[in-house]
Amino acid sequence: MTETGGEYQRRLDRLEDLRRSGVNPYPNDFKAGDSCGGVRERFGELTKEDLESSGEKVTVAGRIMAVRDFGKASFMNIQDSSGRIQAYIKRNLAGEEVYKLYKGCDVGDIVGIEGKVFRTRTDELTIEVEAFRLLSKSLRPLPEKWHGLRDVETRYRQRYLDLIVNPDVKEIFLKRTRIMALIREFLNKRGFVEVETPMMHPIPGGAAARPFVTHHNTLDIDLYLRIAPELYLKRLVIGGFERVYEINRNFRNEGVSTQHNPEFTMLEFYMAYATYEDLMALTEEMISSIAMALHGTLVIEYQGQKVDLTPPWQRITVNGAIKEFGNTDDTIFEDKREALRYAGKIGLDLPEGFSHGKIIVEIFEKVAEHRFIQPTFVTHYPLDVSPLSRKSEDDPAVVDRFELLVCGREIANAFSELNDPVDQRERFVQQIREKEAGDTEAHLMDEDFVNALEYGMPPTAGEGIGIDRLVMLLANAASIRDVILFPQLKPPGGQ
Numbered sequence: 082m083t084e085t086g087g088e089y090q091r092r093l094d095r096l097e098d099l100r101r102s103g104v105n106p107y108p109n110d111f112k113a114g115d116s117c118g119g120v121r122e123r124f125g126e127l128t129k130e131d132l133e134s135s136g137e138k139v140t141v142a143g144r145i146m147a148v149r150d151f152g153k154a155s156f157m158n159i160q161d162s163s164g165r166i167q168a169y170i171k172r173n174l175a176g177e178e179v180y181k182l183y184k185g186c187d188v189g190d191i192v193g194i195e196g197k198v199f200r201t202r203t204d205e206l207t208i209e210v211e212a213f214r215l216l217s218k219s220l221r222p223l224p225e226k227w228h229g230l231r232d233v234e235t236r237y238r239q240r241y242l243d244l245i246v247n248p249d250v251k252e253i254f255l256k257r258t259r260i261m262a263l264i265r266e267f268l269n270k271r272g273f274v275e276v277e278t279p280m281m282h283p284i285p286g287g288a289a290a291r292p293f294v295t296h297h298n299t300l301d302i303d304l305y306l307r308i309a310p311e312l313y314l315k316r317l318v319i320g321g322f323e324r325v326y327e328i329n330r331n332f333r334n335e336g337v338s339t340q341h342n343p344e345f346t347m348l349e350f351y352m353a354y355a356t357y358e359d360l361m362a363l364t365e366e367m368i369s370s371i372a373m374a375l376h377g378t379l380v381i382e383y384q385g386q387k388v389d390l391t392p393p394w395q396r397i398t399v400n401g402a403i404k405e406f407g408n409t410d411d412t413i414f415e416d417k418r419e420a421l422r423y424a425g426k427i428g429l430d431l432p433e434g435f436s437h438g439k440i441i442v443e444i445f446e447k448v449a450e451h452r453f454i455q456p457t458f459v460t461h462y463p464l465d466v467s468p469l470s471r472k473s474e475d476d477p478a479v480v481d482r483f484e485l486l487v488c489g490r491e492i493a494n495a496f497s498e499l500n501d502p503v504d505q506r507e508r509f510v511q512q513i514r515e516k517e518a519g520d521t522e523a524h525l526m527d528e529d530f531v532n533a534l535e536y537g538m539p540p541t542a543g544e545g546i547g548i549d550r551l552v553m554l555l556a557n558a559a560s561i562r563d564v565i566l567f568p569q570l571k572p573p574g575g576q
Contacts, residue, residue, distance in 0.1 A: 088222050089220060089221060092187060092218070092219070092220045092221070092222075093220055095185055095187070095218070096218050096220065098185070099185065099215070099218065104182065104215065106215055106217070106218040107216070107217055107218065108214065108215075108216060111142060111193040111214050111216055112140070113140050113141050113142035113161075113193060114139070114140045115139040115140055115141050116141060116161055116162070116163040116164075117141055117143060117159060117160065117161045117163050117164045117165055117166040118161075118163025118164040119163060120139050120141060120166055120198060120206070120208065121164065121166060121206060124198045124206060125206060128200075129199070129200040129204075132197075132198050132199050132200060133199065135197075135198075136197060137197065137198070138195055138196060138197055138211070139195070139196070139197075139198060139208060140193065140194070140195045141159060141161065141166065141193070141194060141208065142161065142191065142192065142193040142194075142216060143159040143160050143161035143165075143191065143192070144159070144160050144161070144189060144190070144191050144192075144219075144245065145157050145158070145159060145186060145187070145188050145189065145190050145191075145192060146158045146159070146160045146165060146188065146223075147188060148188055153171065153172045153173070154169065154170065154171040154172065155169075155170050155183070156168070156169055156207075157170070159192070159194065159208075160245075166206065166207075166208060167201075167205055167206070167207040167208070168194055168196070168207065168208045168209075168210050169199075169201070169207050169208070169209050169210060170183055170194075170210040170213060171209075171210075174209065174210075174211060175210055175211060175212075175213060179210075179212070179213045182213060182215060183210075183213050185215075186215055186218075187219060187222070188219075188222065188223055189219030189221070189222060189223045190215060190217065190218055190219050191215075191216045191217035191219070192213060192214060192215055192216055193213070193214040193216050194208060194210045194212065194213055194214075195210070195211055195212040195213075196208045196209045196210045196211040196212070197209050197211070223242070223245065223246055224242070224246055233562075234570065236250075237562050237567075237568055237570055238570060238573070240566055240567055250563075253552075253556045253558060253563060253564060254564075254566060256375065256552070256555065256556045257548075257552045257556065257564055259374075259375065260371055260375070260548070260551065260552055260555060261328065261548070263370070263371045263374055263375075264328070264348060264367070264371070264548075265328070267366075267367050267370065267371070268324075268326050268350060268367075271324070271363075272324045273324040273325060273326045273350060273352075274322055274324060274325050274326070275325075275326055275327065275328070276314070276317060276322070276325055276326070276327055277327060277329065278307075278310045278313035278314060278317075278327055278329075279307065279313060280306060280307050280329070280330065281295065281297075281304040281305065281306060281307070282304065282305045282306075282307050283302065283304060283305075284305070284525050284526075284527050285305040285307070285308050285525065286308070286309070286311070286312045286524055286525060286527050286530070287307070287308060287309030287310065287311030287312050287469070288308045288309040288311070288331075288333075289466070289523065289524065290308040290309075290333040290334075290335060291308075291333060291334040291335055291521060292305040292306060292307075292308050292332070292333070292334060293305065293306040293332050293333075293334045293343075306332035307331060307332060308331055308332065308333050309331055309347070309349065309545065310327050310329065310331075310347075310349050311349060311469065311543065311545070312527060312530045314326075314327060314349060314350075314351050314543070315351060315498065315530070315533075315538060315541070315543070316530065316533050317351075318351050318353055318538055318539065318541050319533050319534070319536060319537070319538045322351075323352070323353035323354070323539070324350075324351070324352050324353065325350065325351050326348065326349065326350035326351070327348075327349055327350075328346065328347070328348050328548065329346070329347070330344055330345065330346060330347075331344075331345055331346075331347045332344050333345075337569055337570075337571075338561075339559065339560040339561060339562070340490060340550070340561055341561065342549065342561050342562070342565055342568050342569055343569050344569060345547065345548075345549050345561075345565075346547075346548040346549055347545050347546070347547060347548060348545065348546040348548055349543065349544070349545045349546075350543065350544055351498070351541055351542070351543040351544075352541065352542050352543070353539040353540070353541045354539060354540055354541070355540075355541065355542040356481065356497045356540075356542050357460075357481045357482060357483055357495050357496050357497045357542050358481075359542055360483075360495045360542045360543075360544050361394075361396070361458050361483060361495075362392075363544075364485060364493055364495070364544065364546075365392035365393060365394055365456075366392070368390060368456075368492075368551070369390045369391065369392055371555065372390050372555060375555055376555075379391045381554075381555070381557075382557060383487075383488050383554055383557055384488070384557065384559055386454055386488065388454065388455060388456070388487060388488065388554070389455060389456075390456060394455070394456040394457060394458060394485075395453075395455060395456070395457040395458070396457070396458045396459075396460060396483075397457060397458075397459055397460070398459070398460050398461040398479075399441065399442070399445050399459055399460070399461055399462055399463070399479075400414055400441070400461070402445060402449040402450075402452075402453075402459060403441070403444055403445050403448060403449055405449070406448050406449040406452050407423075407427070407444065407448035407449065409423055413441070413444070414441065417436075417437040417440065420437060420440045420441060420444065421433070421440060423444065424440055424443060424444055424447075427444070427447055427448060428447070429443055429444065429447055431443060432519055434515070434518035434519040434520065435520070436463075436465040436466070436515060436520075437463070437465065438462075438463025438464060438465035438466045438467075438478075439463070439465065439466050439520070441463050442462065442463065442466050445459075450486060450489060450491075451489035452489065453486040453487070453489060454487075454488055454489065455487070456485060456486070456487045456492075457485070457486050457487075458483040458484075458485055459483060459484050459485075459486055460481075460482065460483045461473060461476070461479040461480070461481075461482070462479060462480055462482045462484075463478065463479055463480075464477070464478055464479060464480055465511065465515075467480040467482050467496065468499075468508040468509065468511070468512050468524050469496070469498065469499055469505075469508075469524075470482045470496035470497065470498070470499055471496065471497040471498060471499050471500070472499075472504075480496060480497075481496055481497035482494075482495065482496035482497070483495055483496070485546075487554055488554065490550055490554075491547070491550070492546060492547060492550050492551055492554065493544055493545065493546040493547070494544065494545050495542065495543065495544030495545070496542065496543065497540070497541075497542050498538070498540075498541040498542060498543050500534060500537075500538040500539070500540060500541065501534075502531055502534035502535045505530075505531055505534055506526075506531050509524060509525075509526045509527065509531070510526070512524040512525070512526075513525070513526060549561050549564050549565060552564040
């Protein structure tokens with residue numbers, strides 16, 4: 082209350098005055114037959130004369146966003162989920178009681194109106210109010226018109242207020258919803274089946290990440306919020322779901338930044354009898370088709386940079402990228418000590434316990450990752466950072482895997498799946514050794530998954546796409562918090 086001071090008390094007093102006068106400030110019996118956007122669509126092309134001869138009445142409900150008072154008459158802007166429209170209320174038309182009720186309302190109140198549509202002298206499409214209802218009294222004022230809601234932390238913490246006063250914010254989330262629908266449409270047309278898998282796992286797996294831990298009281302066991310659905314989706318491939326996908330939440334107990342939120346949305350899909358190269362073509366087709374549907378072009382702008390999503394996209398290996406941007410030679414790929422020495426030279430302080438492959442990936446992320454502005458498939462990651470991926474037939478030190486980078490950020494991760502249960506068990510054992518050596522993100526042994534593999538999984542390729550980052554790209558949003566309705570934040574005051 083201290084934020085709004087006397088204004089809050091003034092509105093609270095008005096609320097009590099309404100109750101004493103017999104007005105219910107929160108009724109639930111008004112039916113809006115029209116929307117603000119619908120009125121504009123139906124009547125927007127009609128002339129002043131057409132509207133006068135029509136005489137058709139409309140009913141809309143929405144929030145009062147602005148008022149211009151002229152004593153015995155007023156203009157107000159009404160906003161609903163479809164947009165805004167102007168309304169005009171006049172004492173001698175609406176009646177003394179109705180006008181008195183209107184005068185007791187404030188900006189921010191939600192009201193219902195009925196009346197005819199006309200054009201003002203400035204040709205503004207307007208509803209002439211004949212009937213008026215207060216539907217919800219607002220006790221707190223909206224931010225001032227010219228200052229708005231600009232404080233970033235306040236916008237994220239009070240997203241409801243952000244959505245009310247910043248129409249562009251709402252457009253981002255409507256675009257997000259459309260992107261999700263387009264993804265589903267794309268995959269469904271290609272024979273993929275959408276499923277749901279557990280969010281609480283007895284063993285965290287499917288990605289290198291720190292999990293959140295919870296406890297089930299009845300079973301008296303610890304469970305982990307999932308870091309990835311991978312191992313469950315591959316169980317479904319083993320069971321006969323040859324094209325399967327899931328769009329849902331993952332949870333990783335890691336940092337918060339403009340690119341990371343502990344709770345995020347992932348698309349993960351698997352395709353039997355396919356390779357990671359097949360998924361490159363599928364990914365190009367899917368993302369470019371979504372961009373075309375949203376923007377009508379494959380050349381989009383992201384934070385001042387032009388991004389061309391026209392296939393085919395560039396491809397480069399991890400080692401090739403390091404050599405191109407890192408001013409080094411092949412010795413770091415052949416000798417772990419040389420790799421550690423080079424890592425220190427470029428400012429990386431890596432523990433001795435890191436595997437050679439993990440050091441190479443850290444070097445890649447330092448010297449090369451941010452260089453890829455145009456969409457690029459970075460391929461052939463080291464074997465020891467890809468415990469679920471299939472070894473390359475040409476070089477068993479690397480795997481058939483790619484990451485898609487756009488504007489220096491990972492958008493997708495995919496690989497030909499490891500379906501050899503003996504090899505998979507050995508990889509899990511190696512991960513356990515690395516965890517014991519200090520790698521907190523190394524995988525644990527999942528005996529049931531290995532057991533499932535022993536029944537036979539067809540050759541398969543799988544991919545994960547970060548929905549939040551994809552929306553950032555396609556909606557030109559600078560921060561992941563701009564595309565998540567309620568992002569995770571530090572407590573007020575940074576406690």
